[in-house]
Amino acid sequence: MTLPAEPPLPDPPRYGHAPGAWPLVGHLPRLVLRPLHFLDSLPGHGDVVRVRMGTRTVHVVSHPALVRRVFTDRRTFDRSGVLYEKVRALLGNGLATCPNAEHRAQRLALQPAFHPSLLDRYTAVMAAETRALTARWRPGAVVDVTEEAFRLTTAVAVRALFSAGITPHAAEELREALEVLLRGLYTRVVAPAVDRIPSPARRRYRGALARWRTGVAALVAAYRAGGTDHGDALSLLLGVRDEHGRGLSDAELGDQAATLVLAGAETTSSVVAWALRLLADHPDAAARLRGELDAVLAGRPVTPADLPRLPYTADVVRETLRLYPPAWAITRTTIRGTELAGTPLPPGSIVICCLYLLHRRRELFPEPALFAPDRWASGGVPRDAWLPFGTGAGKCVGDAFGTAEATLALAAITSRWTLTPVTRRPPRPVPRLVLSPGPQPMRLTARTPGAATPVDPGPGARGV
Template sequence: MTPHVTGAEEPRHGTAPGAWPFLGHLPYLAVRPLAFLDSLPDHGDVVRVRMGPRTVHVVSHPALVRRVLTDRGSFDRGGVLYDKVRAVLGNGLATCSNAEHRGQRRVLQPAFHHSLMERYAAVMAAETAVVTGGWRSGAVVDVTEEAFRLTTAVAVRTLFSAGVTARAAEELREALDVLLRGVYARVVAPALDRVPSPARRRYRRALARWRAGVAAIVAAYRATGVDHGDALSLLLAVRDERGRALSDAELGDQVATLVLAGAETTSSVVAWALRLLADHPEVAARLHGELDAVLGGRPVTGADLPRLPYTGDVVREVLRLYPPAWAVTRTAVRETELAGRSLPPGSLVICCLYLVHRRHDVFRDAARFDPGRWAAGEVPRDACVPFGLGATKCIGDVFGTVEATLALAAMASRWRMTPASPRPPRPVPRIVLSPGPQPMLLAERGAADH
């Protein structure tokens, strides 16, 4: 039986120390975000942090996170984070307000119907074979970059399977990479948009390329009127309660949301998993044993997943330690209280899932990478929520988990990976929790390994 949360009885309030004049805690968030986050629980379950002139409330208590994410009458999506992300993704499912969310989710739900997962899994397996097909023993590859290439390719093929050239897909991937780095920087330091620089020019060029690329794909689909059986075809056929089709702008916003959900979040899980396996040979050995017994050296398919429980637990444990959506923000829309303290309207609250998942009063040996804790039933159901909670829980949770599990199984069944540098990963500040560049030495597992 899965236990419930048994965290601290009375949440503590506190203030993060070390704020710089004018800048607040921005230097820590910009340079060493995880180290700064790891320091916050020492000061409370709700900690006031200064981001320049703004004060935000960072929440790391499971019960309080549930309250913020499910109390839609008191908290809504808003604030600088959503403003900056909307500039890239538009007003899609990942960024829209509570009032629009239900209608938008209904529009997108058919693209994630369980009946489509077998088709999606086949695409995932095929694209993993393409990416790893160029790997050679003795070569060094950046597994973070390779994982992003893979998940972007999967997102593009499952979204729009026809009419997208390899070059167009690569241009979308390159633009998205620049944008995802730039969004986090603009959330932390909004003034970047007002300072002329090469980085600002790159960001604006990438945004223009992204919008033009998505618009061209939507226009091509609309012009042909052919049902390709993919997500974009489904969206083109959707009608709202008044019988109205989605406009080109609305389609573009939803496509951007799906590419982000299908690419950036899942790639970070795969990249972290490969690093954690390299650092924990005992976990890698058990994983290899399961993969060898089930697959026997053949490629993995979606049908194999029910027989790969430990592989699935590895992915779940990565999601616990390094949840892609590590900081979920909400804005108070009316005067409300949080753990007994009043918050005025407009207060920005950050639910830090990264900290929730690492609470020592909830998880045994909380910082340890231990996939075995899942089969042992040691994970409280309310304290591990990598895909969020309530009505706004990620619509692509099953899609992303299946993709990460298939990718990990395909890579680990054939390859051993050793970090090319003994230095630990230095996470790159993005809107998801990415491990940053990770060059690894490849060694193909021979017959003796199977």
Template sequence: MRIRGNPDRVRAVPATSGAPIPARDTAVAPDTLPGAGALRAGQAPGAWPVVGHLPDLLRRPLAFMDSLPAHGDIVRVRIGLRDAYVLCHPELVRRVLTDSRVFDREGPLYEKVRAALGNGLASCPRADHRGQRRVLQPAFHHKRLERYAQVMSVEVETLTDRWRSGQVVDAVDEMFRLTTAVAVRTLFSSDFPAPVAEELRDCLDVFLRGVYTRVLMPAVDAVPSPGRRRYRRALVRWRALVSGIIAEYRAAGVDQDDVLSLLLAARDDSGRPLSDHELCDQVALLVLAGAETTSSALAWCVQLLGSHSDVLDRLQTEADTVLGGSIATWDDLPDLTFTHRVVQEVLRLYPPAWAITRTTVEPVELAGEQLALGSMVICSPYVIHRRDDFFPDAAAFDPDRWQNGHPHREAYLPFGLGANKCIGEAFGLAEATLALASLVSRWHLRPLPTRSSKAAPRSVLAPGSLPVLVDARLPTPRP
């Protein structure tokens, strides 16, 4: 059986598995999932003339996506006058994400991202990916993560030192502020000026709020409006700031032991250094990927813990035992096992990359559906992660489902799959674990009871806003 419907409804589950969490209306599906030879193709109902399913994708995208598995394992939808295919089965998702020769990073989303932030590792097509990944891989080597973790710990302390008991903050903004600072300071060294980092954060925020609408409705850029002007100004300012930083690094000629220094020293397959334009592209996408994905996961952690006191109690107990009131560091990670499971479970329920698109570069058949050249394919981890046949009681927030691994790990893909799998997976997991443990150790974060935060799908799945009351807590000293 699958549970479908509104993800913002609440349902109780046994205390051993967690407290009430956002759940969905139920509908009975076939008792057994079709096997590899019986995957079903279907079509989404309710398309409007001319606009197709655009109203659903703009007004209630998660509920709409959540309804699609009832119609098949690959479901045809209409975006305007164009067909797109949503994959609702992990086997199909795996095929698409691991076969970039047929399913490449082309199409409206990647065109918008490349036009705005450049042809970096997170947006480039197959032809450029292997070379770019080879250049960037040393920056994410395990040996460098310990240094990055030092930056994470410093930035968590810097952020929370600004808080005062009784203050109301927006957890979405605060987590984005934290992770952008970490991304910028690991890229550009700890001496990077704070005002410039703040301006970079603001530019990224404008982009993230605008790109989802522009993918669905490209014509929005043809209509003069304050939003269009703000969007364009932010992108121009972003590129100017990053170009200035690169110029300063080149002029200094000193290895500052950060990611940009590694990129400046890197050479491509022909021995050529990266141009300023290529450097700017890589920096833009690395900051974007490093900031927004982890911040959204942390914001969802705050929201879910606000309604799951049993999980919060266990988190605080672990943080008190391991940290004793200190900010979490790299050396603490092996002992923060429950905190890590909470992060894993939040990434299951609210995967930041909730809809991963690919475009067919040759005709292909998927589950009996014939896809023409240039067809848009949408892989949705959000849909896959909420299937009861792969994650029993999928609507429940249950960190303990990860205690002994998971029998269907192939259905868990918050960081993607294949050659394009997120290069910063270990970075993001370490940052989220360190930040969450530090926050619950020192602070009570109480979402305001009169306000609710619904998902705001854009390029990354994040809450729209999350006002919380912060109160300092006195952790139990470390034994």
């Protein structure tokens, strides 16, 4: 496939202002009502654009060189500020939420849990959990694909973290608690008042928090009593010592576990859900994917060993991460004076690296709104054009984990099922902590590998 050549990036990068701010509320109404439409308009005003969210000013960055600078200049751009403080207050201080000053020690402690040699163990869990999920599916039934993908990734996260000594019942209890916590987290970050008003939702959230804490505490106690290294994330965390020889307390262990799952579960589930929707809307890409899966798997279930032989499946995941990066907007706060695109920023300025915009810059990706997995086979992408996992010292520690999980799930589902959206409406992306496609009811049709997929009129929506 040949896509048209792209124009060059502005050099030097330009600073601009988003027009149309309202008194007091700024651009909030536009962000709330048509978030992606508003975001898409920003690069037209500059590579760094000043946006007003209520009384706060933020600087939205979409130029690759500047995105890299914000990610890597950690003495200027810190993981602090209101958003991080709220998430820390709700879920705890772990690797994904700690300020830069604590980051190195935490990263060194957790990195071994993501060593490539452990990936085989995790991928076996992923393959088993995907099989368990689809075993519940029945032909003709309608499932919410977004919910199903979330169920899968929370289950994988719990089993990968606590591989040993957890019964299926305890794992399911923890998974359910997590689901409620992660769903409730965003509401509490944007509207803390919800926690002050008694309601069934608040009861559910508090109940889930208590169950999560008790469940993790019981596991920690069992691991401590057993004294065995199970080689999983919790065992590694139990072995962590600071410079005074002090280990993590039970509460700190719970925080690390919760923030790991926070960082890993909804991000990965959103990739799976988006990919299934994109494939339903692009039958040619879906047919090509099934062709690859049928040829490689010949009707048997996918296993982790198949991953290197599924290049098109991997490209579908890559292209989905480009169009809908789950971590679509990453915030930093300046801790000393600096400048961006020639504009001075005092300490305390809020900078947002918008990966959603970066990945759709037409200077970097020809026909950027087009879902074209082929673009990955036909050559590399410019430096820093595709950063769904961030970059620098805080780059996603679970990138290989998340990619393997999404690829295996997509292969297992697509080789055996055809999913047809029940509504013709295009998805309405929900940019919250993660860029989710929102509820996506789809009808399930079982498919025999190798057989041509029956043509379904589908929702008709081909755009993205």
